[in-house]
Amino acid sequence: MKRPESADPVLPYLDRLRQGKVKVTPNRRRVLGRFLESDKPWTLQSLHRSLGEECDLSSVYRALSALRAAGLLEEFRLPGEKETFFSLIKHHEQARIPGVRGAGPKARAHAHHHHHIVCQDCGQVSHLDICVPAGLMGKVEDASGFRITEHHLEFKGVCGDCR
Amino acid sequence: MKRPESADPVLPYLDRLRQGKVKVTPNRRRVLGRFLESDKPWTLQSLHRSLGEECDLSSVYRALSALRAAGLLEEFRLPGEKETFFSLIKHHEQARIPGVRGAGPKARAHAHHHHHIVCQDCGQVSHLDICVPAGLMGKVEDASGFRITEHHLEFKGVCGDCR
């Protein structure tokens, strides 16, 4: 009988690191651990604070870079926020590893296109699977004469807990 | 007979400064002059570069703050850009001056809600009078449980000149 609940949820992420020839080190485990413990966006500073003196700021920085390069994290900026945020890409949503198992040239593409809403009171960030309608994109192209290649849509509001 | 074309376009802006009890100084004239010469978004750094040694960086900074506080400029950040942008609010689009001529409590509200599209090649920024459809907002509120108070929509693309 299978007992999926017995498998440590960190394992698939570690596997992916090893497959990408990225060393599994204590710092990377610690950082990854925080993302798994609380499924929320972290910043360089908030992670460093959370890890206390366990891990130097520059090491957190390089751990974030490595995990992002390996396709485990996505990076984004929020309007009005100075810091850069990172959030864990769910294992099943991760892009193929480049150069492994015949992955195509488009590997490492965005894991899953989405947008964010931030609570103006508690700072909580939620992901949104909702996107800009194609019709609006067309209108923007017509009105501006630009050809759109990218868009960013972020909301601010008050979350259910804070209301 | 009236000859509107003979009026210096800077005058209404200077009037507004004086009405807001903000001193009209050489630095503020210089900064305002740049916004009037080229109707594009400027950053603290680009303005300082453009003004050469005429004006200290901190003075450009404080001139921008003063002009923004007086409601002559809007401030915004673009995704992927580290610097903060400022653009001139057309005189006829400016909000009422608080405390002057019986302006209501909502004075100094946003001049005119809009969004931006940036050229990924030349950095040119255009304003868009297009906005997020109300229906989409409703969907986001339903899906997230948040009450939306603010939104930011920015596009990146290739402008007509760069294509």
Place this chain on the structure above:
DNA sequence: AGGTAAATGCAAGCTGGTTGCATTTGGAGC
């Protein structure tokens, strides 16, 4: 014209991020 609150230049400070370098270490190959 004179007085004063506000603007300016200069230098120093701050946040958030990034890098060079000497040392340590994960993990592939024995």
Place this chain on the structure above:
DNA sequence: GCTCCAAATGCAACCAGCTTGCATTTACCT
């Protein structure tokens, strides 16, 4: 298990983009 070396780490220095304190100068009210 043990060796070895490319890669990871900690430390300190550095960088961009503002932001502020302070002594001096100045716009503009009277």
